[in-house]
Amino acid sequence: MTYEEFQRHIGKAGLKLYEFAHLMGMNPTSISNKRRQGVPTHLAVIAVLLGEMAERGIDFHELLARNGIAHPEPCASAEGLAEGES
Numbered sequence: 001m002t003y004e005e006f007q008r009h010i011g012k013a014g015l016k017l018y019e020f021a022h023l024m025g026m027n028p029t030s031i032s033n034k035r036r037q038g039v040p041t042h043l044a045v046i047a048v049l050l051g052e053m054a055e056r057g058i059d060f061h062e063l064l065a066r067n068g069i070a071h072p073e074p075c076a077s078a079e080g081l082a083e084g085e086s
Contacts, residue, residue: 001039001041001048003034003035006034010047011051012052012055013050013053015050018031020047020050031043
């Protein structure tokens with residue numbers, strides 16, 4: 001999967017890249033580095049599934065919370081670092 005396709009799926013899910021990074025427990029810079037390194041299959045699968053769920057009206061935030069997976073709020077500094085990412 002290309003990085004652009006990855007971004008599109010993240011966007012379909014209603015997430016910014018820094019929000020996806022925090023959901024995955026990753027540093028936003030690590031996600032941005034995938035532009036050069038290539039998107040790992042496990043992140044591509046998750047992005048596709050989240051995007052498809054959102055497109056079908058399934059609230060993945062509620063689903064994750066119900067299963068004990070909290071959607072952590074990104075810190076203000078992370079938002080500033082990734083402001084250019086969408």
